[in-house]
Amino acid sequence: MPDYKIAPSILSADFARLGEEVDNVLAAGADWVHFDVMDNHYVPNLTIGPMVCKALRNHGVEAPIDVHLMVDPVDDMIRMFADAGASYITFHPEASRHVDRSLQLIHSLGCKAGLVFNPASSLDAAKYVLDKLDMILLMSVNPGFGGQKFIPATLDKLKEARKLIDDSGLDIRLEIDGGVTRDNIREIAQAGADSFVAGSAIFNQDDYAEVINAMRAELAQV
């Protein structure tokens, strides 16, 4: 079985009790913390920045923090999030003038690097920088909001990304973000994903462990 990772998106957590929410979801069995950064410029919404990431580290969060930058431009935010304790930093290629340079910047600051692809974007931007990628993240909703419905065409795109990764022989994670639930996670894994962001499907329930366990039970059947 692949080394599946479940990454709850704190976009759907109660921001007024964020430290406690992150503690609870990790205690419930989550692997990573998915941290959505929106700038009201690249996407029509505004969320949280590096100070909140740092606050989670100071609070005692040791799990990998998977920072999904939905900002334009990216380089200043990359520096700030590396300083704030990010583990993975992913960005949308159209938000950087020099994608290769931004990926190198992430690595030079000691973090893992990834590119994020919107539903309508082709994977072309990944092709010539595969050796600089630790992760390819496919958006299965349009970025900007939690609680949207999974776009089914992403399943074929996952298969395409999986082939690209397998053919390269490189160690690159394939993450999916948007509309992931206990009902579709198995099909998503069958299409090639190994890392699963889920916001509303987890945080909108009372019992986080129950949802995460149900997701793992689905993954065990892939």
Ligand SMILES: O=C(CO)[C@H](O)[C@H](O)COP(=O)(O)O
């Ligand atoms: O990047 C995102 C939105 O831009 C979020 O990570 C994503 O939408 C997760 O929320 P949900 O699981 O509720 O769809």
Ligand SMILES: [Fe+2]
């Ligand atoms: Fe995200």
